[in-house]
Amino acid sequence: MKHSQSTAPIAIIGMGLMGGALMRMTGAARGWDIDTSRCVNAASANDVLSTCEVVFLCLPNSGIVREVLRAADLKPGLILIDTTTGDPAEMAELGVQLATQGVHYLDATISGSSAQLLKRDVLVMAGGERAVFEQCRELFAKFAREAVHVGPCGSGAKMKLVTNLVLGLNRAALAEGLAFAWDLDLNPVETLDVLRRSMAYSRIMDTKGEKMITQDFTPQARLSQHLKDVRLMLAASSIPLPLSETHRQLLEKAVTLGFGDADNSAVIKAF
Structure with missing residues (x-):
């Protein structure tokens, strides 16, 4: 990757309560949502995924995550940080599939509300490659009091x-x-x-x-x-x-x- 995670272009897909809070705390410059009134410097999900290096997914369920990613132009080296509380088996399978495309995937679920995230009072529980998790520690520290690696892809969702x-x-x-x-x-x-x-x-x-x-x-x-x-x-x-x-x-x-x-x-x- 060209940049460290502290300086890489960061974006959010899913600008609800949690996504909006993450944008504020991480300093993400771009955000996309199906509700166009919430979009920030983004015309589509693919627009975000094809141009940013670290993308948070803050979506209602893992089925919607798959739908968003299915038609996306995912470039090798992209880091996807999926905060969705989804199906652990689906998220583990998604991690394997994305790895074949050279995309790094963390199911980095968050214990705490959007209000607590704005106070840096949440816990991140991440599944995926430990090396990728370590690369993202500095980014997690922007909004979480602590981040823990809990195992391979799907483990964050289980926890x-x-x-x-x-x-x-x-x-x-x-x-x-x-x-x-x-x-x-x-x-x-x-x-x-x-x-x-x-x-x-x-x-x-x-x-x-x-x-x-x-x-x-x-x-x-x-x-x-x-x-x-x-x-x-x-x-x-x-x-x-x-x-x-x-x-x-x-x-x-x-x-x-x-x-x-x-x-x-x-x-x-x-x-």
């Missing part, structure tokens, strides 16, 4: 599903606890304060507790996206995941109630 399983259940448990407190006529603000001081504490109380109490569901991460993740977990697992199955039902109920595009803290509406 993201594991972390999202625990994170999502923490969120659902908090929602149920606060709903229970309301039912017992406890003051929800005081209840949240006590929960934070107790052995029940989790960081989710700091990021989602107030949103649940005030019913402020301005999206930091959309509920429908987490439902997609839970379905991926259930599909990827060869063992029963009974808590995640219940969580799926709760999220589907929240979507039915009209909260699919709301923040994932809106899971409390299912109670």
Whole structure:
């Protein structure tokens, strides 16, 4: 490659919440989205992929990633950093296929929301060649407090599903606890304060507790996206995941109630 990753032309494909935050933190000069109002110095996805050296993919699922890349002019030496929470098997297969074209692929999933990324308070979990991961460390440091290499392509997606399983259940448990407190006529603000001081504490109380109490569901991460993740977990697992199955039902109920595009803290509406 001609340039180090700190100076190479950087671009984003998928300018939603996470993509927009990444553009701001990495200083990417170009960004493309299917919503043309979000595009920055980019006429098409292929325009970005054929002219930039490092491209972040911030797309809803791995099927859309494949669709975007299928018609693209991918030049050898290109580094694709896929932050999509997708199907681990598909992402592993994609890494193998891209390698035959001389394209470097990291499934570099992100633990944390777009709001946390803007504070450099997220964790990157990357699968792919370690050498490519090491080349991108300086770039990851622009928006993440830490980045870890977790194995070959597909491993980042697997680790993201594991972390999202625990994170999502923490969120659902908090929602149920606060709903229970309301039912017992406890003051929800005081209840949240006590929960934070107790052995029940989790960081989710700091990021989602107030949103649940005030019913402020301005999206930091959309509920429908987490439902997609839970379905991926259930599909990827060869063992029963009974808590995640219940969580799926709760999220589907929240979507039915009209909260699919709301923040994932809106899971409390299912109670």
